[in-house]
Amino acid sequence: MTGAGLDVATDARSLEAARADKSGQRATGRPMALVRAHSVADVQQCLRIAHARGLPVVPRGAGTGLAGGAMGGAGRLVLDLAGLDRILEIDAADGIAVVEAGVLNGDLNDALAPLGLWYAPDPASRAICSIGGNIATNAGGLLCAKYGVTREAVLGLSIVLADGTLLRTGRRTVKGVAGYDLTALFTGSEGTLGVIVEATVRVRPLPPGAPVTVAAAFPDVEAAASACSAVTAARLAPSILELMGADAFSRVADFLGPDALAGTPAADVAPGESFVVAQCDGRGAAEEAAGVLAAFASHGGRVELTEDAATGERLLAIRRAFHGALEARGSVLIEDVSVPRSALPAMFRAIEAISARTGIPIPTIAHAGDGNLHPNFVVEGDEPDDAVWSAADELFRAALALGGTLTGEHGVGVLKRRWLADELGPEQVEWQRRIKSLFDPSGILNPDVMFEPGMS
Amino acid sequence: MTGAGLDVATDARSLEAARADKSGQRATGRPMALVRAHSVADVQQCLRIAHARGLPVVPRGAGTGLAGGAMGGAGRLVLDLAGLDRILEIDAADGIAVVEAGVLNGDLNDALAPLGLWYAPDPASRAICSIGGNIATNAGGLLCAKYGVTREAVLGLSIVLADGTLLRTGRRTVKGVAGYDLTALFTGSEGTLGVIVEATVRVRPLPPGAPVTVAAAFPDVEAAASACSAVTAARLAPSILELMGADAFSRVADFLGPDALAGTPAADVAPGESFVVAQCDGRGAAEEAAGVLAAFASHGGRVELTEDAATGERLLAIRRAFHGALEARGSVLIEDVSVPRSALPAMFRAIEAISARTGIPIPTIAHAGDGNLHPNFVVEGDEPDDAVWSAADELFRAALALGGTLTGEHGVGVLKRRWLADELGPEQVEWQRRIKSLFDPSGILNPDVMFEPGMS
Incomplete structure (x- = not known):
């Protein structure tokens, strides 16, 4: 990479950091170099060189992924996009923002708030995750049932393709159907089709008024899950509906003090x-919260309602601390299955059965409003062993049997590629590989991610 | 097609009907045959034969398209999907429905309403358009600013590919990120990548309470457009915000009596x-409607507010009658540009200028909540002549110059393919063509649509 004018690091500390994401896993070996991009031109230059030499490139945002989608292993060039951190435009009248890929989700929201606006996709890691990474994984979060996943907020993209050319997709309008939806195709493509460098996103008015928060304690997780399903069935649409299993809650409580x-x-x-914890927002929040409270109570919950926004925020902070609490106490394998909402109690039953049979603790939280669960397998030692992966395999099969998916919002990455064909079927995987080959014929873009090696 | 067990029509009346859609245009020549599919197997069988013989196939739903996307011309086989009309499943607890492609939008909503549910994508033609056609064009409608376009409501698809194989994409869960989003890629692909035969769609709880409707008359269309932009800028989100220019309104009023x-x-x-006409729904509708009323009044509107749902529905029926009113009195070219919402007044100015310069009446309505305008060029004679197309060319250029798009919701079809590269640029069109070639290498699927001929 010498002479290319790029900011390249090869020191042990930089390379070690680029081996891992927040999944707790680590790539085998160290990447050959870390290229820190400071401009779109840097990204193009890096890819031109990589393309000419056949070097595999791992695009990386803030490194907060949970599926091993941005881990640089031996022989890989890691392309760090954190330096693309400019908010290029906020147009309040049209409700759009244009940002570089490395802009943090929380930083965009900090810039929007004084204008009475927000960017709705809300991963629990929002303070430290990048918009580009959110788009590359089609990230979800706490607010999806009401406000949609990342895809719904992305109007257009600038993407550097495998050979270094720049492609612009999408638009600045709310609606638009000229041609195939390449914006949606690249959203969630996990760095395997191109490198997202810029995005035009939709921003929304902040909901009027203060949110109303309802909290409830349930004697068992199945009752809690049934209560959450009852909220959906009662046609209530809280903006947030988060469930913490007893083990998950007590670990967070111990961690926070x-x-x-x-x-x-x-x-x-x-x-x-x-x-x-449920939260209702917008006009009529109080009325909706009363409905949620009634649904919880009728399923055996001990309920409390608060109109105090600060208390509501503290309750959500407890939920958001889950990942940090587990990470601080050792290794975990963080899973991410999603099931139809009515199957939430059955999925919790399946998790408890797997935990009981294997002896592996699996504290679990759920974005219950959209049926997305995060079972966390507590790992002895640094890495999940065969017993953990075998338990995870049972988990995936149980989710698929309930009509669910392997991954609601974290992505396939390296960690779940083994099961991709179980969900999609061999026919669809073959089409997905063909799309990969179309955009990246020499296979240099994040080659370890999404697909099993040696199958193309 | 003999011996294939397919329902094939070659009578003049069937073939003539298959030449046209609701754009008022007609394909050159008659298709060779109309195949009426009654099952997914019929669609597969038809495509296997077409694939083996290299016959071009035009998939067709209810024939209500407005861009010439489903018109069968000389040498074409029209594949009619209206017979795939079964609602296969409604799961109220999970908020999903599974339907065949030919199910009418209005029929699905009729089946959902007794359950307190609805399918939100709401084209003005909802009573007569099919869900499959809606998905093939990523149809919009009156409710998109608040409830999203068709893409946001589609969770999964069954698609028959060019060689007759059946591909299933997507899922039954609210969230899911396993692999590339093929569901979104096929949504809006206008029958050029595959034939959509079945869809799993998201359905929503009907908004609680009665809607509140606000109507206003403005001295000129720019004041009306500014008032609508002010509604967005005031962070109000009515479910419907429809603008009818003076000429459009008077033509509908004359037509309806x-x-x-x-x-x-x-x-x-x-x-x-x-x-x-604006409509607010859900909890807090009255409060939001009061805000809309104030915004209208401060921009010079003579305003009226009604909480009577029947009156609100009558007002929307006037708006929905626009297309029928123009169609009944002669030929029109219906356009569909979309601009950033703050550019709505400027776009109306541009339309008035084009009309004044060319002498062509262009009655115009707009889904003002999302910046989507339907200028209707009134045509002398049966078909738009060069003068009309030249005026339309000016329209497209004006929309693009304002940061807009050629087509907000109708699609490219045959009628707008000439301008596709003006919007997307040659680089992106080339990638779109590569995707087309990947899924349909022999080019038999709707070959007249989306791309200019002879450029691949």
């Missing part, structure tokens, strides 16, 4: 109880 | 005034 819970309904959760 | 308007605010619209 009693001060973090004091004065909130979370302080009253008894050992062995599961915890649910 | 005074009884259709009597007792509604539409009866008070003076000659030369433009008309706007």
Whole structure:
């Protein structure tokens, strides 16, 4: 890469950091170099060189992925997009923003808030994850049932293709149907079809008024899951509906300490109880929250309602601390299955059965409003062993049998590619590979991700 | 096609009907045959034969398209999907429905309403258009600014590919990111990549309470457009925000007659005034409607608000009658540009200037909540002549110059393919053609649509 004018790091510390994401996993070996892009031209230059020499490139945003989609292993060039961090435009009248890929989700929202606007896709990691990474994984989060996933917020993209050419897709209008939807095709493509460098996203008015928060403790996780399904069935649409299983809740409570819970309904959760937090926003939030409260109560929940926004935010902070709490105490394998919402209780039953049979603790939280569960397999030692992967295999099969998916929002990455054909079937996987070959014929873009090696 | 067990028509009347859609245009020559599919197996069989013999196939739903996307011309086989009309499943608890492609949008909503559910994508033609056609064009409608376009409602598809194989994409869950989003790629592909035969769609709870409707008359269309832009800028999100220019309104009023308007605010619209109808729904509809009313009044509107749902529905029926009113009185070229919402007044100015310069009447309505305009060029004689197309060319250039698109919701079809590269640029069109070639290497699927001939 010498002479190319690129910012290239090869020191051990940079390379070590680029081997891992937030999944707790690590690539085999160290990447050959880390290229820190500071402009779209840098990304193009890097890919031109990689293309000419046949070097595999791993695009990387903020490194907060949970599926091993941005881990640089031996022989890989890691292309770091964190330096593309400019908010290029906010157009309040039209409700759009144009940002570079490395802009953090939280930073965009900080810039929007004074204008009464927000960018709705809301991963739990929003303070530290990048918009480009969110788009590359079609990230979800806490607000999807009401406000949609990342795809719904992306209007257009600038993408550097495998040979370094720049492709612009999409538009600045709310509607537009000229040609195939390449914007949607690249959204969720996990860096395997091109490198997203810029995005035009839709921003929304902040919901009027303060949100109303309902918290409830349930004697068991199945009752909690049934209560959440009942909320959907009652045609209520809270903006947030988060469920924490008893084990998940107690690990977070231990991690945060009693001060973090004091004065909130979370302080009253008894050992062995599961915890649910719902939030309603917009006009009529109070009326909707009353409906949620009634649904929880009729399913055996001990309920509390608060109109205090600060208390609501503290309750959500407890939920958002889940990943950090587990990460701080050792290794975990974070899973991400999603099922039709009515199957939520059955999926929790299946997880408890797998945990009981294998002896592996699986604290679980769920974005219950959209049927997306994050079972976390607690791992002995640094890496999941065969027993953990075998338990995960059972989990995936159970989710598929319930009409669900392997991954609701984290992506396939390296960690779930083994099961992709189980979900999609060999016919669709073959079409997906053909699309990959069309955009990246020499296979240099994130080659370890999404597809099993040696099958094309 | 003999011996294939297919329902094939070659009578003049069937073939003549298959030459046209609702654009008012007609293909050159008659198709060779009309194949009426009654099952997915029929579609597969038809495509296997067409593939083996190299016969070009035009998939066709209810024939309500407005861009010439389903017109069968000389040498074409028209594949009619209207017979695939079964609603296969409605799962109220999970909020999904599974339908065959020929099910009419209105029929699905009739089946959903008793369950308190609805399918949100709402083209003005909803009573007569098919879900499959809606998906093939990624149809919009009156409710998109608040409830999204068709793409947001489609979770999964069954597609018959060019060689007759059946491909299933997507899922039954709210979230899911396993692999590339082929469902989105096929949505809006206008029958050029495969034939959509079945869809799993998301359905929503009907908004609680009655809608509140606000109507306003404005002295000129620019004031009306500015008032609509002000609604967006005021962070209000009515479910419907429809603008009818003075010429458009008076043509509909003449067509429907005074009884259709009597007792509604539409009866008070003076000659030369433009008309706007907004509707707010859900909890807090009254409060939001009050905000809309204030925005209209401050831009010079004579406003009326009604909480009577029947009156609101009558006002929307006036808007929905626009296409029928023009169609009944002669030929029109229906256009479909979309611009960023703040550019709505400028786009109306451009349309008035084009009309003044060319002498062609261009009555125009707009889905003002999302910046999507339908200028209708009134045509002398049966077909648009060069003068009309030249005026349309000016229209497209004006929309693109304002950051807009050629087509907000109708699609490219035959009628707008000439301008596709002006919007997308040659680089992106080339990638779109490569995707077309990947899925349809022999080019038998709707070969007249989307791309200019002889450029691949």
